[in-house]
Amino acid sequence: MDLSTTYLGLSLPHPLMAGASPMVDDLGTVRQLEDAGSAAIVMHSLFEEQIAREQFGTLRDLELHSNSNPEAASYLPEPNEFALGPDEYLEQVRRIKAAVTVPVIASLNGTTPSGWLAYAKLIEQAGADALELNVYEVATDPAQTAAALEQRIADTVRAVKAQVKIPVAVKLTPFFSSLPNLARNLEAAGANGLVLFNRMLQPDFDLEQLELVPRMKLSRPSELLLRLHGLAVLHGNFKGSLACSGGVHEASDAVKAVFAGASSVQVVSALLQRGPSFLKHLRTGMAEWLERHEYASLRQGLGSMSLASVPNPHAYQRASYMRVLQGWRPDSE
Ligand SMILES: Cc1cc2nc3c(=O)[nH]c(=O)nc-3n(C[C@H](O)[C@H](O)[C@H](O)COP(=O)(O)O)c2cc1C
Numbered sequence: 001m002d003l004s005t006t007y008l009g010l011s012l013p014h015p016l017m018a019g020a021s022p023m024v025d026d027l028g029t030v031r032q033l034e035d036a037g038s039a040a041i042v043m044h045s046l047f048e049e050q051i052a053r054e055q056f057g058t059l060r061d062l063e064l065h066s067n068s069n070p071e072a073a074s075y076l077p078e079p080n081e082f083a084l085g086p087d088e089y090l091e092q093v094r095r096i097k098a099a100v101t102v103p104v105i106a107s108l109n110g111t112t113p114s115g116w117l118a119y120a121k122l123i124e125q126a127g128a129d130a131l132e133l134n135v136y137e138v139a140t141d142p143a144q145t146a147a148a149l150e151q152r153i154a155d156t157v158r159a160v161k162a163q164v165k166i167p168v169a170v171k172l173t174p175f176f177s178s179l180p181n182l183a184r185n186l187e188a189a190g191a192n193g194l195v196l197f198n199r200m201l202q203p204d205f206d207l208e209q210l211e212l213v214p215r216m217k218l219s220r221p222s223e224l225l226l227r228l229h230g231l232a233v234l235h236g237n238f239k240g241s242l243a244c245s246g247g248v249h250e251a252s253d254a255v256k257a258v259f260a261g262a263s264s265v266q267v268v269s270a271l272l273q274r275g276p277s278f279l280k281h282l283r284t285g286m287a288e289w290l291e292r293h294e295y296a297s298l299r300q301g302l303g304s305m306s307l308a309s310v311p312n313p314h315a316y317q318r319a320s321y322m323r324v325l326q327g328w329r330p331d332s333e
């Protein structure tokens with residue numbers, strides 16, 4: 001079965017790859033991922049705050065956040081809590097490039113179009129084939145408009161694109177009022193791809209200690225649905241590549257992601273739970289599903305379940321929503 005795909009201009013034998021995670025910190029695991037057929041390796045993120053601390057020695061004087069104050073620096077992890085410092089990160093890009101033949105996608109994580117983005121160029125020089133820019137941010141300031149926040153993301157993308165020739169994908173959080181409009185603006189800023197989605201850190205409360213419990217839990221398959229929705233909305237509305245990140249635990253999940261419009265499917269939780277070789281299982285399962293359903297290739301199904309084929313997506317969404325609400329019966333669960 002022809003599972004080939006093109007992601008960020010990279011020709012790949014299939015769309016499945018290990019997404020950004022600590023798996024890449026260990027070269028042995030990176031090699032296992034390549035052996036299991038990972039079409040590319042996405043590195044974990046290097047954070048703006050790490051780079052800023054390295055460049056300026058302190059965060060105190062930085063206008064990293066408009067509402068920042070000296071206390072803000074004390075929230076940050078200590079440098080030794082990160083697996084790799086900025087220079088070690090560049091070294092790790094070089095090491096991974098030397099260890100594998102598949103494309104290596106590095107990841108920068110931050111929210112301001114400022115000096116830290118010089119690392120984009122250094123990452124390119126270290127040999128990365130592409131860059132993921134993770135713009136994780138939770139709006140907390142009532143004075144900040146959605147338009148201003150989105151403008152800053154676009155400016156950050158533009159600043160990165162001015163530094164590098166390699167393709168840049170932007171990893172987004174799910175909750176924007178108009179994802180297609182944001183996608184259009186990011187495309188104009190030069191984004192070559194979008195990764196849907198970042199997982200939001202949604203800490204639980206410890207009521208006895210009155211503390212937050214910011215524990216990272218691995219994903220559940222149900223998280224895929226939000227991604228399918230975003231992909232289906234953007235396919236045909238964004239000229240670059242779309243990647244699915246979140247909730248892919250079975251081969252059928254990966255097929256759904258591609259049918260929604262993803263040309264790459266990133267997997268983390270399932271690989272952390274079941275080991276790198278699970279990627280091979282996902283790939284075989286995808287091929288079997290497509291054969292069973294008489295597809296000539298994976299490309300044949302790309303975006304086939306997206307909203308691009310619906311003449312009036314807005315009316316369709318409203319109608320589906322109403323039908324679902326009206327159709328609920330006590331035995332629906
Ligand atoms: C332990 C762990 C570390 C992660 N580190 C990063 C990171 O450094 N940068 C990033 O963009 N995403 C990071 N992610 C998010 C994943 O890349 C991915 O978007 C998310 O886990 C959803 O995919 P999944 O359902 O396959 O796990 C991390 C996820 C986990 C579980």
